[in-house]
Amino acid sequence: MLRSEWWRSAVIYQVYPRSFSDSNGDGLGDLPGITQRLPTIRNLGVDALWLSPFYTSPQKDAGYDVADYRDVDPRFGTLADFDALVAEAHRLDLRLIVDLVPNHTSDQHVWFQQALAAGEGSPERARYLFRDGAGPDGDTPPNNWESVFGGPAWTRVPRPDGTPGQWYLHLFDTSQPDLDWENPWVREQFHDILRFWLDRGVDGFRVDVAHGLIKKKGLPDYVAPKGGASMGGHASTPPYWAQPGVHEIYRAWRKVLDEYPGEQVLVAEAWVNPLSKLAQWVRPDEMDQAFNFDFLETAWDATAIRRVIRDSLAAFGKVGAPSTWVLSNHDVVRHATRLAITTDHVQGEGIGPKSPDKPNRVTGLRRARAATLLMLALPGSAYLYQGEELGLPEDVELPDSARQDPTWFRTNHERYGRDGCRVPIPWEALAPAFGFSPTGESWLPQPPEWAGYARDAQEGQPDSTLELYKAALALRAQHGLGLGDVDWLRGYPEDVIAFRNGNVIVIANVGTQIVTLPPGVIALSSEPVSANLPGETTVWLEAAQA
Ligand code: NOJ
Numbered sequence: 001m002l003r004s005e006w007w008r009s010a011v012i013y014q015v016y017p018r019s020f021s022d023s024n025g026d027g028l029g030d031l032p033g034i035t036q037r038l039p040t041i042r043n044l045g046v047d048a049l050w051l052s053p054f055y056t057s058p059q060k061d062a063g064y065d066v067a068d069y070r071d072v073d074p075r076f077g078t079l080a081d082f083d084a085l086v087a088e089a090h091r092l093d094l095r096l097i098v099d100l101v102p103n104h105t106s107d108q109h110v111w112f113q114q115a116l117a118a119g120e121g122s123p124e125r126a127r128y129l130f131r132d133g134a135g136p137d138g139d140t141p142p143n144n145w146e147s148v149f150g151g152p153a154w155t156r157v158p159r160p161d162g163t164p165g166q167w168y169l170h171l172f173d174t175s176q177p178d179l180d181w182e183n184p185w186v187r188e189q190f191h192d193i194l195r196f197w198l199d200r201g202v203d204g205f206r207v208d209v210a211h212g213l214i215k216k217k218g219l220p221d222y223v224a225p226k227g228g229a230s231m232g233g234h235a236s237t238p239p240y241w242a243q244p245g246v247h248e249i250y251r252a253w254r255k256v257l258d259e260y261p262g263e264q265v266l267v268a269e270a271w272v273n274p275l276s277k278l279a280q281w282v283r284p285d286e287m288d289q290a291f292n293f294d295f296l297e298t299a300w301d302a303t304a305i306r307r308v309i310r311d312s313l314a315a316f317g318k319v320g321a322p323s324t325w326v327l328s329n330h331d332v333v334r335h336a337t338r339l340a341i342t343t344d345h346v347q348g349e350g351i352g353p354k355s356p357d358k359p360n361r362v363t364g365l366r367r368a369r370a371a372t373l374l375m376l377a378l379p380g381s382a383y384l385y386q387g388e389e390l391g392l393p394e395d396v397e398l399p400d401s402a403r404q405d406p407t408w409f410r411t412n413h414e415r416y417g418r419d420g421c422r423v424p425i426p427w428e429a430l431a432p433a434f435g436f437s438p439t440g441e442s443w444l445p446q447p448p449e450w451a452g453y454a455r456d457a458q459e460g461q462p463d464s465t466l467e468l469y470k471a472a473l474a475l476r477a478q479h480g481l482g483l484g485d486v487d488w489l490r491g492y493p494e495d496v497i498a499f500r501n502g503n504v505i506v507i508a509n510v511g512t513q514i515v516t517l518p519p520g521v522i523a524l525s526s527e528p529v530s531a532n533l534p535g536e537t538t539v540w541l542e543a544a545q546a
Contacts, residue, residue, distance in 0.1 A: 008322045009482025010047040019424040027441030031077035045473030048095035060175035065106035095203035103209040104176040129169035150411035173406040181213040204265030211270035214245040232271030250286040275315035282321035289324040302510035323380035337394035340364035350416030369526035373538035377506040387425040391465030394420040429454035508538040
């Protein structure tokens with residue numbers, strides 16, 4: 001059968017289940033809520049969905065702490081609800097990618113519970129990274145690694161007799177012990193987990209912390225440089241990220257996926273740079289996509305944006321892979337706010353009432369619309385995060401008492417963390433919880449002014465961000481932009497990014513000076529334009545046919 005390689009140009013919509021749509025009114029989104037709203041998402045014009053975790057979990061890290069990889073958490077529904085969701089997605093011609101969290105389990109997972117009970121030196125302990133402590137009494141952690149969420153990456157557990165015993169590694173929260181991926185038993189388990197979801201009809205997996213599974217032998221000490229995303233992406237390579245041994249794991253997974261008909265994909269969440277190194281995750285026998293976080297983290301600066309686009313196309317092109325563009329997700333400040341931040345901003349820090357920066361909302365949205373129009377004109381795949389099609393900003397006023405991100409607690413309230421981008425999204429301006437839940441319950445409070453962002457308030461309004469996204473997605477498909485090329489256009493000021501992709505000329509004016517437009521029919525623009533292109537605006541022109 002001829003392969004369509006659909007993922008090369010697909011636009012994929014990230015659903016964050018707890019904040020998408022709550023069908024039973026408990027304030028937490030759920031699977032039936034997603035199924036009910038699928039036609040609306042189909043209507044947006046995307047090709048696929050990625051669902052963040054909905055598995056059985058104590059929810060210490062919003063479901064990225066999985067206690068059973070083969071079941072649905074009752075808070076989100078049942079396996080039957082999941083099957084209904086897959087069926088409805090496929091009926092609507094939407095593919096469905098699920099999240100897989102292989103780096104760590106929940107401490108409530110039976111494997112970890114067995115490891116604790118079985119004691120030192122047992123095969124059960126060998127599934128995780130248990131080590132003796134340093135110092136004469138073993139009361140110092142085995143090494144100096146820090147958790148991504150702040151604080152030490154090791155926790156000590158008592159022996160069955162109650163005396164202090166070994167330590168286990170957790171690159172994230174204490175409730176998320178890291179598995180030992182050198183252990184073949186662990187590898188086998190995950191092959192079965194892949195098959196479990198493939199058998200249920202999923203179209204692929206977004207792989208959490210795909211750069212972290214293998215740790216350097218001997219677990220040597222390491223001090224991370226200041227700055228840079230907390231999830232990685234530093235110039236140097238820490239002994240817990242981007243170790244070469246990780247690649248054989250994905251080569252084996254590729255083979256598991258190849259047992260199935262269809263074109264199921266593997267998507268890497270790997271905070272790795274430079275881009276040439278990240279491209280190793282998408283070599284032909286490994287994964288299909290790797291989120292381009294270098295693009296996401298690029299400041300609102302034309303030279304920097306041009307450079308990252310050029311480098312991305314070159315680096316991924318070298319291994320025959322597309323670039324996977326992304327501007328927002330559930331771990332970063334929403335781009336309608338981030339692009340107006342004027343100080344240095346580090347991923348994972350978040351932004352809140354006491355942050356020194358007060359990003360201007362009008363500037364943020366204007367830049368976000370321009371950035372999205374630029375992104376959707378690029379060849380490759382693109383991911384959208386629920387709510388960005390509404391122009392939703394980060395909730396920068398979220399009360400401290402509502403916060404739930406472990407980052408907030410593990411840094412003693414020094415870093416706000418990621419709750420501000422996770423607030424449940426508004427559907428109907430006048431309904432309780434803006435239509436998120438029938439009772440008005442919401443696990444994080446929604447700002448009252450979000451009524452103005454509600455989907456029903458934007459639907460059919462020509463200037464709305466929602467209609468801009470719909471038009472962009474329709475034109476992108478019509479002109480085949482996702483499978484096109486970037487042909488740079490010269491003669492524009494430094495602040496302007498200009499290229500041709502097939503029949504479309506794309507001009508992004510990142511600066512504030514007005515730019516005269518070349519001939520062509522204006523197909524779409526992020527702000528109203530005439531013969532001139534105002535500042536902080538992107539336009540798509542249909543080129544006159546040669
Ligand atoms: C990346 C996920 O996107 C994030 O939300 C989570 O906290 C960490 N991985 C740990 O699983």
